[in-house]
Amino acid sequence: ETGVTQTPRHLVMGMTNKKSLKCEQHLGHNAMYWYKQSAKKPLELMFVYNFKEQTENNSVPSRFSPECPNSSHLFLHLHTLQPEDSALYLCASSQDSQPPTDTQYFGPGTRLTVL
Amino acid sequence: LAKTTQPISMDSYEGQEVNITCSHNNIATNDYITWYQQFPSQGPRFIIQGYKTKVTNEVASLFIPADRKSSTLSLPRVSLSDTAVYYCLVGDRGRDDKIIFGKGTRLHILP
Numbered sequence: 001e002t003g004v005t006q007t008p009r010h011l012v013m014g015m016t017n018k019k020s021l022k023c024e025q026h027l028g029h030n031a032m033y034w035y036k037q038s039a040k041k042p043l044e045l046m047f048v049y050n051f052k053e054q055t056e057n058n059s060v061p062s063r064f065s066p067e068c069p070n071s072s073h074l075f076l077h078l079h080t081l082q083p084e085d086s087a088l089y090l091c092a093s094s095q096d097s098q099p100p101t102d103t104q105y106f107g108p109g110t111r112l113t114v115l
Numbered sequence: 116l117a118k119t120t121q122p123i124s125m126d127s128y129e130g131q132e133v134n135i136t137c138s139h140n141n142i143a144t145n146d147y148i149t150w151y152q153q154f155p156s157q158g159p160r161f162i163i164q165g166y167k168t169k170v171t172n173e174v175a176s177l178f179i180p181a182d183r184k185s186s187t188l189s190l191p192r193v194s195l196s197d198t199a200v201y202y203c204l205v206g207d208r209g210r211d212d213k214i215i216f217g218k219g220t221r222l223h224i225l226p
Contacts, residue, residue, distance in 0.1 A: 002160070043216035090158045106158025
């Protein structure tokens with residue numbers, strides 16, 4: 001247990017569906033992150049939030065829409081995804097948004113399959 | 116963020132000490148060195164962080180030579196459960212660097 005939870009753990013969706021991934025951290029951290037990890041590829045940083053404000057968007061397609069209502073919760077809204085979006089989506093948090101010296105705590109991930 | 120180079124994969128046997136070296140030739144003065152471990156279908160987990168010389172915790176040791184252009188993660192007496200991917204990250208808290216996890220080193224422990 002890292003103090004970061006993600007739901008659902010597994011998700012299968014069609015290309016026309018709309019779904020959301022949820023992340024919650026119980027560590028009192030100020031920064032939260034979404035990462036994508038495709039099969040046998042390095043982790044790709046998608047979004048960074050610091051004190052609820054988005055501070056980084058790494059050229060992520062608009063079919064991925066993040067939301068951070070408070071410092072403890074982070075959502076990733078998904079719509080009209082493509083099969084190549086199938087991956088493990090990881091949420092992480094850190095005290096501040098200055099990794100790598102700030103240790104990041106990762107959730108277990110959501111395994112997403114787009115049919 | 117300083118570029119890092121690690122071996123793509125390594126094999127070892129249970130009970131052995133495993134050393135994984137990371138090269139970071141363009142490390143900056145204020146950069147720290149951080150290692151993470153990732154098991155299949157899980158998020159990475161922080162192992163150890165250091166700036167210079169040697170750092171040890173209950174899981175591993177980190178050796179950093181004086182010139183800091185490389186670092187070595189040492190795992191004592193590995194077991195099958197240490198089979199994972201190990202990532203080396205180098206950076207500075209104060210710089211506006213993107214966070215980059217490279218390909219890491221895939222460590223396979225054999226019985």
